[in-house]
Amino acid sequence: MYAYVGSRTTRERHARGEGISVYRFDARDASLELAQVVGDLVNPSYLAVNSRRDRLYTVHGDRSDISAFAIDRGTGRLSLLNTQSTQGRNPVHLALDPQERYVVVSNHIGASLAVLPIAGDGSLLPLSQLEPLEGEPGPHRVEQKHAKPHFNPFDPSGRYVIVPDKGLDRIFSFRFDEGRLLPASSVDSRETAGPRHLAFHPGLSMAYCVNELDSTVTTYRFDPETGALQPLQILSALPQTYTGNSRASGIIVDAQGRFVYASNRGYDSVAVFRVRPEDGCLEFLGAEPSLGKTPRFITLTPDGRHLYALNEDSDTIVAFAVDSDQGTLKATGRSVSCGSPVCMVFA
Numbered sequence: 037m038y039a040y041v042g043s044r045t046t047r048e049r050h051a052r053g054e055g056i057s058v059y060r061f062d063a064r065d066a067s068l069e070l071a072q073v074v075g076d077l078v079n080p081s082y083l084a085v086n087s088r089r090d091r092l093y094t095v096h097g098d099r100s101d102i103s104a105f106a107i108d109r110g111t112g113r114l115s116l117l118n119t120q121s122t123q124g125r126n127p128v129h130l131a132l133d134p135q136e137r138y139v140v141v142s143n144h145i146g147a148s149l150a151v152l153p154i155a156g157d158g159s160l161l162p163l164s165q166l167e168p169l170e171g172e173p174g175p176h177r178v179e180q181k182h183a184k185p186h187f188n189p190f191d192p193s194g195r196y197v198i199v200p201d202k203g204l205d206r207i208f209s210f211r212f213d214e215g216r217l218l219p220a221s222s223v224d225s226r227e228t229a230g231p232r233h234l235a236f237h238p239g240l241s242m243a244y245c246v247n248e249l250d251s252t253v254t255t256y257r258f259d260p261e262t263g264a265l266q267p268l269q270i271l272s273a274l275p276q277t278y279t280g281n282s283r284a285s286g287i288i289v290d291a292q293g294r295f296v297y298a299s300n301r302g303y304d305s306v307a308v309f310r311v312r313p314e315d316g317c318l319e320f321l322g323a324e325p326s327l328g329k330t331p332r333f334i335t336l337t338p339d340g341r342h343l344y345a346l347n348e349d350s351d352t353i354v355a356f357a358v359d360s361d362q363g364t365l366k367a368t369g370r371s372v373s374c375g376s377p378v379c380m381v382f383a
């Protein structure tokens with residue numbers, strides 16, 4: 037199996053990455069061995085792999101582009117297929133629809149969502165829909181001047197696209213019908229929460245949203261018929277006594293739906309929550325140091341036995357062992373150096 041790591045590359049912004057790093061991944065001990073570096077790429081800051089594991093897509097943060105690559109399934113190596121415009125600045129996330137006929141992109145500074153069809157060979161066709169996001173920005177003077185979509189996952193049925201908007205303190209739900217986004221509903225967050233990423237529970241109709249600006253996690257009941265979200269609970273991802281600055285970033289749920297993990301940038305750590313089986317709400321268990329600076333991205337390995345924290349500002353990918361009963365994280369001592377790592381996927 038291979039792991040693909042996207043890094044920020046813009047030197048003017050002090051990024052130190054080269055592009056996409058391809059690693060041979062050993063599930064037994066979560067070790068990573070570098071196999072290829074695809075350089076000459078601008079900020080491949082979010083990656084997605086198709087279900088056949090032979091195509092990889094990346095957005096180019098700070099620009100307005102998205103690229104498709106072919107994956108050599110024998111060697112894991114990437115070769116560029118093509119690049120298309122997302123018609124909006126700073127695309128930060130992308131998701132393939134379940135039929136893998138379209139890719140949906142969040143244009144973070146462009147304040148819009150882009151839909152691009154995927155051709156039969158996996159390359160990208162020109163954009164077919166640009167959906168602007170509009171509303172009253174939240175009160176944060178620096179971060180909330182306009183809509184800032186930061187994530188656009190499909191719901192488990194593939195009928196809805198859910199979009200946390202960090203600039204508007206709102207989460208939008210869109211129907212995805214015949215390759216088009218159709219506004220369905222929205223739900224407000226607390227002022228200055230800055231909803232950023234959202235993860236669905238694998239069995240319950242629940243979703244968990246990490247709020248970047250106030251470092252909280254909101255538990256929502258998700259209505260699979262209408263796509264609507266109903267807030268049930270808000271918990272901090274930080275210890276109660278922490279008084280420094282911090283911004284939350286990634287959120288993931290384990291495959292059994294027993295634990296939720298969220299990363300904290302500032303209080304550099306991975307918050308661990310237990311999912312209460314009776315109602316899907318969370319209990320904060322604690323926050324494990326990420327052993328590096330600014331863990332923008334976290335991911336579980338496909339077998340769920342390890343979790344990687346990508347410490348963007350200390351250039352490390354750190355492996356933790358996951359306790360399968362308690363959900364807690366234990367340092368393995370394994371870490372690889374990688375400039376400004378910000379996203380990791382497996383194929």
Ligand SMILES: O=C1O[C@H](COP(=O)(O)O)[C@@H](O)[C@H](O)[C@H]1O
Pocket residue numbers: 049097098126128144332
């Ligand atoms: O300065 C920047 O910040 C934005 C937001 O960063 P993020 O880590 O919260 O996504 C980023 O998208 C942009 O590329 C970068 O230049």
